[in-house]
Amino acid sequence: RYRLLHVLEFDPNRRRMSVIVESPSGEKLLFTKGAESSILPRSKSGEIDKTRIHVDEFALKGLRTLCIAYRRFTPEEYQEIGKRLHEARTALQQREERLADVFNFIERDLELLGATGVEDKLQEKVQETIEALRLAGIKVWVLTGDKHETAVSVSLSCGHFHRTMNILELVQHKSDSTCAEQLRQLAKRIKEDHVIQHGLVVDGTSLSLALREHEKLFMEVCKNCSAVLCCRMAPLQKAKVVRLLKTSPEKPITLAIGDGANDVSMIQEAHVGIGIMGKEGRQAVRNSDYAIARFKFLSKLLFVHGHFYYIRIATLVQYFFYKNVCFITPQFLYQFFCLFSQQTLYDSVYLTLYNICFTSLPVLIYSLFEQHVHPHVLQSKPVLYRDISKNSHLGFKPFLYWTILGFFHAFVFFYGSYLLMGEDTSLLGNGQMFGNWTFGTLVFTVMVITVTMKMALETHFWTWINHFVTWGSIVFYFIFSLFYGGIIWPFLHTQDMYFVFVQLLSSGSAWFAIILIVVACLFIDVVKKVLYRHLQPTSTEKAQLTEAGSGINCLDSMCCFSDGETACTSVRRMLERLMGRCSPSRVNRSWSSSDPFYANDRSILTLSTMDSSTC
Structure with a gap:
């Protein structure tokens, strides 16, 4: 059996997590998993090029990708690593910085094992909900830590991006000059094609450069886009984007919704924070203003x-x-x-x-x-x-x-x-x-x-x-x-x-x-x-x-409780006869278990089999 020796916790800046184990033969091994952008550059052997191609294929299919690598330690290396970890974890000052340095020292010279692609299915009625938000005049921004290709594929499948939408990209920029030039080109392109709807895709690295000295130009491009997608975002970057929107000249009211620990800072930064009770823990729910079970309930x-x-x-x-x-x-x-x-x-x-x-x-x-x-x-x-x-x-x-x-x-x-x-x-x-x-x-x-x-x-x-x-x-x-x-x-x-x-x-x-x-x-x-x-x-x-x-008026509110039918049936039917509103034989008030809006809300009585043409 393998014995767990150390756990190198997940860090949104490192985008990876590692464990150090001891094999039955006594050999010390490091296993690391994380985003391909953080694993592949630290790998020195293995099928790196082939894995990179597979990861891109997985991302285009909308799968969430992870890369896995490992490293063997000699007894001398493990002894040094154990000493450094102990010093960093017992430090009284700058503990987080010292731990990050030690983790980076350990997670190097890796041998790539392979990659995984996990299907993260969308919840039901996500596309309808996003379309309803758009019709209501609410602008939707998607902030995710996923890979660029995965984020775009999911945005297309959930209706955030339309097939007819012109997708603009601000990705993989390493310097302020190239980022600023790309922003100017995007702004010019939007003005020339003002009739077409535009969608903007920006990654975390380019976003940091854009917000450093070109914040006004970046916000101008975003305002002229119908949908914005930010990928490869760290949790603090998500909060920074929300703060940027809150402090913009228009002073919009912001709402952030998420289901994971990565969304907590964004939820706390927004005017209204909503947590979804999902399989990724309850951190988002505990730090939110409101909690819902499914994303589709946001419309109600x-x-x-x-x-x-x-x-x-x-x-x-x-x-x-x-x-x-x-x-x-x-x-x-x-x-x-x-x-x-x-x-x-x-x-x-x-x-x-x-x-x-x-x-x-x-x-x-x-x-x-x-x-x-x-x-x-x-x-x-x-x-x-x-x-x-x-x-x-x-x-x-x-x-x-x-x-x-x-x-x-x-x-x-x-x-x-x-x-x-x-x-x-x-x-x-x-x-x-x-x-x-x-x-x-x-x-x-x-x-x-x-x-x-x-x-x-x-x-x-x-x-x-x-x-x-x-x-x-x-x-x-x-x-x-x-x-x-x-x-x-x-x-x-x-x-x-x-x-x-x-x-x-x-x-x-x-x-x-x-x-x-x-x-x-x-x-x-x-x-x-x-x-x-x-x-x-x-x-x-x-x-x-x-x-x-259509016949929905104050008479519909006369029976407001689940056991109120017998209490007010006679009064309601008498009033309906006097007003000539509906034929009593055609009206049946009951709770509808299949009702899409009130299946879990018994505060409002629904009309299950009323024929509106008779009213």
């Missing part, structure tokens, strides 16, 4: 979940600014009418509960459950992802719109209440005048109803939870105000709100003012939405219209 992660959560977060942030602008501005305007005496417009309890109870739940449920387009539509139409690219929903213009809308509503709240229920208007038939706290309560009531209705206008996906919290928030406000103003509370220093809300609701003119002001506030927003949808509809809005016509 981006186009469905990413799309949903971006819309939810964008609306959540801007709605909070909007409703607080509506809340504070009337208080500011009131100071011009109270001689800047710091008199509050709202009662202190209302000031406390506005953001805690009265307006918090609708936007919370929206940010958890909103689906403005059906998931199947988002998955099947990657182009819809372009509508949220470049932070379109959370940029300056949308934020400015929400802020201006908040000020507009606040002015309507205050001056509308002031004009309709002014100082010369009697509240009750007995001549009792309109008081300070009643005026503030009227403004607050209009505000709570309007901001809640505004959230309802933004909601596309209505479940029973949305209905409960939206209308329940308004009902809770009325019930709380009646209860709070209908009792004399002994622990309060003043009873300013006693019977105020009851008197407000007993006035017909107050009800008229509430309805008129709420309609006036929301009318402008509704008109704007209607005009934009008809004059300048986005791809998402067109998809919503198509979706509405």
